[in-house]
Amino acid sequence: MLPTELLMFRVKAGVVAPRRLKPTTANLQLAETLIATFEGNIGKKRSELNEDLRTLEGGRADFKVLRGLAHLLTQQCEFEHASNVEPYLIREKVFDLAQAGPPSRKRTEQVLEQAGKALELPPAELSASLYADLPDQQSLVTFDPLTPQDLIQRFDLAQAQGLLYRAYSLIITVRRNEPARYKQILKYAKLFGLMLTAEGDAKLGFTLTMDGPTSVFGSTTRYGLALAKFLPALLHVTKWDLTATLKPRRDLAWVDPNDEEWTFEVTSEDGYVTHYKAPEDHDSALESGFAERFAKLDTPWTLEREVDLIAVPGGVILPDFRLEHADGRSVLVEIVGYWRPDYLRKKFSSLRQSGREDVIVCVSERLNLDKAGVNIADFGERIVWFKGILNPKDVLSRAEQISVPAV
CATH class of the missing domain: 3.40.1350 (Trna Endonuclease; Chain: A, domain 1)
Structure with missing residues (x-):
């Protein structure tokens, strides 16, 4: 998903709509460039990847789009520190030895040499590993790339998910499906700790009501995050409508201060694509x-x-x-x-x-x-x-x- 600062949406008459990317040539090329940038940084430090991303961002009016796409690609990465010894153990040894005398350049060299001998590391490697577990010093070891089309679809879904962070009422109408996929809904509702009530029948459909974070738990985002994670599961159901009532954001200057609530509406016809695995036809x-x-x-x-x-x-x-x-x-x-x-x-x-x-x-x-x-x-x-x-x-x-x- 995306952090709040990367969410893009508009509000008209109290109805909020997330930003969506069209699969234009320009957007697909941007996605392809970003994917290639991540692939080109495998084996390099995260700081080098971030520098390449800042270079790509320079002068672009759509920098938030670039940052959003890059954030989603980061979730496809695995970063590790390259040290043979855990950096926290190196720091413990260095800081312990440093207590023996006043700081100086010569004293620093002595401490690093002593710590290196104790940990069986050359001084240069020990110095480089001292803070190797900090995020910007970690190396990109694996990257599971998306296709440009998949990345744009993931961006659209993430924008829609982000609107649910502030939901306090969510109502889903699911109509008769073949296959129904209702079990997928119940599975993920339970997994994410969502409270669900159901009314209706198989002929006309069911109305599912979920309480959101502000109605039950006050101004927290934990339940809103659970609602957001639930949305990709709902996409496996073939006929549905969702209406969410949101708490307006007051940190944005363009938001109408008179708005007491926002409404977010999405249906199975809106073309969002899930990345959750499709459920099996039978459980046993x-x-x-x-x-x-x-x-x-x-x-x-x-x-x-x-x-x-x-x-x-x-x-x-x-x-x-x-x-x-x-x-x-x-x-x-x-x-x-x-x-x-x-x-x-x-x-x-x-x-x-x-x-x-x-x-x-x-x-x-x-x-x-x-x-x-x-x-x-x-x-x-x-x-x-x-x-x-x-x-x-x-x-x-x-x-x-x-x-x-x-x-």
Whole structure:
């Protein structure tokens, strides 16, 4: 992402829009030049790289664009100090020896010589390594380059992410997708510690609400950073709209002092590109095997992957599949395979708290539910037991039993 000072945006009538770069010849050439500059500095000190970047920046009106692109490329780098001995150990030895007498040029030479002997380093190498761990003295050892097009796309996304630093309300409307990718949303919401509530249904879509940093934690940016990191995950969902309410920046002279809040809106149609890895179609061999066997059946039922978000106290659950009949009937399918006791307790507790009677729960006979302290008596005929594999015919038979005609 980008630091606040490199964010570029405009505000009109309280609606904020981030700066975006068009893939023009000039912008692509700038990106290509920057990438080549980083590649040419592999093995050199960071201070030399920074000097080359300052040279490129000289006299440019779009210096913030250059700095933003360079900042993103820096995140593709690995810097290390070149010393064979940790610099902090060298400093400890030098400073300890220096206490023995008053400072002088001759005394400095003696101290470096003594420290070099103690650490088995030549004086010249010891002197060069004394502060080798400082950022500008570190060497660029690896660089994973982006293409010019990828760099421009990463810049656009980073500008949009930066607006979420100051968000205190974020609402996402996600519509029915194939594949849904809802699990990606829940995975990253949990990973980044975001609080999420869901309303709606699979037919019309879901509204996801996330609290931002100023509404819950006061004027901090930690939660805003989490919201910003979440945005690339949302891009894996194919149909969505996002509306964020932001706290205006008061450190900018051009900001209208009468603005009490800003609105930032972005949709799946805006062309942002994620750099997060796409999720797997299935989380386990059980689920993928079930889907493969189902696809070979001749049935009026269709199988969809993770298209329902069900609100439960303190969170959201996402059943593995939805079965929908040609006549409009539908049921949900949750597969419970080989998991730890604490997972089983939480899973069945969430299913029970959801209050949903249209969920078929497929449970492996290899699970010791009694040992886990799980009582499934109240799930009744909604339980389907299986051994090694889950037979879709058994699930379809149960679906015919518990499904109700569409209204």
